[in-house]
Amino acid sequence: MDKSTIVCKCEEINIDEIETALKAGACQFDDIKRLTRCGMGPCQSKVCTNMVREIIAAYTGEPMEHIEYPKNRMPIKITRLGVLVANQETSSVVSVFKESVSEVDTNG
Numbered sequence: 001m002d003k004s005t006i007v008c009k010c011e012e013i014n015i016d017e018i019e020t021a022l023k024a025g026a027c028q029f030d031d032i033k034r035l036t037r038c039g040m041g042p043c044q045s046k047v048c049t050n051m052v053r054e055i056i057a058a059y060t061g062e063p064m065e066h067i068e069y070p071k072n073r074m075p076i077k078i079t080r081l082g083v084l085v086a087n088q089e090t091s092s093v094v095s096v097f098k099e100s101v102s103e104v105d106t107n108g
């Protein structure tokens, strides 16, 4: 595959940039994320995770099962701003988490 192929569409990171990060010592997705911003775009790595993991697996020779997924941070789901600003007592990390969890429960 052409090294200029874009893997992370949100941050426009290509295969060559990921391999450069691997050569610089990156071992997992989060290392590459810190070095390149890959996975930090609006989709929060939903699109690029497995492509990057495949590149890491091919580069390191490790099986895919040994390549970690990127760590997710709150909010882990799209969150309505109203949850954050509506009421000081309910606008907390806990309420954001509850909304995220309830969306997961209702959406499957």
Ligand code: FES
Binding pocket: 007, 008, 009, 010, 011, 038, 039, 040, 041, 042, 043, 044, 045, 046, 047, 048, 049
């Ligand atoms: S495609 Fe990588 S963050 Fe969206």
